[in-house]
Amino acid sequence: MQDTEIELLKASVSCAALLERLPPVWRLDRAESTRRNLKYRRGEGEIVIVNHEGRGWWDPLSDHKGDVFTLVQHLDPGLNFGDARRVLSGFAGIAPTFPEALRTQRARASHIPVAQRWDWRPRLSCGSPAWRYLTERRKLALLANFGPVVLTDFGPSPVPQPTVARLDRGTWRGLESQSGFV
Numbered sequence: 001m002q003d004t005e006i007e008l009l010k011a012s013v014s015c016a017a018l019l020e021r022l023p024p025v026w027r028l029d030r031a032e033s034t035r036r037n038l039k040y041r042r043g044e045g046e047i048v049i050v051n052h053e054g055r056g057w058w059d060p061l062s063d064h065k066g067d068v069f070t071l072v073q074h075l076d077p078g079l080n081f082g083d084a085r086r087v088l089s090g091f092a093g094i095a096p097t098f099p100e101a102l103r104t105q106r107a108r109a110s111h112i113p114v115a116q117r118w119d120w121r122p123r124l125s126c127g128s129p130a131w132r133y134l135t136e137r138r139k140l141a142l143l144a145n146f147g148p149v150v151l152t153d154f155g156p157s158p159v160p161q162p163t164v165a166r167l168d169r170g171t172w173r174g175l176e177s178q179s180g181f182v
Contacts, residue, residue, distance in 0.1 A: 006069075009088045013068045014054035016040070016096035022075055022087075048074075054096065 019026035019040045026040040026048065033039045038050040048071075050057050058065035064074050068091075072084040079087065110117065124130050134140045 006085075009085065009092060010055065010067055010069070012092040013088050014091075014094070014096050015048075015050045015057045015068055015071050016054050017091055017094045018068060018071055018075070018088075019048060019050065020096055021091070021094070022072075 016028075016038055019042075020028075024042060026042040026046075029039040029041050036051060036053075038054075040048045040050065042048075045061065047060055048057055049060060056065070056067060057071050059074070064070075066074075068088055069081065069084050072087050073079050073081075076087075122128075122130075
């Protein structure tokens with residue numbers, strides 16, 4: 001067998017298609033899968049994760065991993081390399097049945113201005129869960145006066161700049177740093 005045939009089979013056979021069609025059939029766990037890592041289950045405690053766009057796989061419950069050749073041999077340990085090649089030749093060009101994109105990616109940047117997005121958020125009020133989080137968990141001392149209120153951070157903060165909260169008509173509008181809203 002030539003290396004070109006091996007490379008052709010590796011490029012044209014998807015690990016996901018093998019799992020979906022070789023008996024006993026594995027089922028895609030959509031809730032636990034991402035676009036890059038497809039989690040397949042079969043029976044109790046049997047899991048295989050397909051990655052590298054269907055070209056690789058690994059078993060999270062053991063050290064087994066590899067390409068389509070090692071997957072066929074993992075599923076049927078009695079197969080040698082020649083037998084695996086014959087099995088894979090029947091799967092060349094077959095696409096898996098799962099949808100192309102399991103989850104659609106949200107656009108990272110919003111076209112809605114930050115101030116308008118903060119207007120949609122619930123108002124920060126004394127005693128609310130957000131207020132308790134800021135004062136108890138983040139240890140922010142809220143110095144109430146009229147106008148912008150400076151928050152003094154007594155613990156580690158992901159925002160190195162001074163942070164302020166806007167007080168608008170008696171209610172808290174949001175947190176703001178020198179680089180924009182937090």
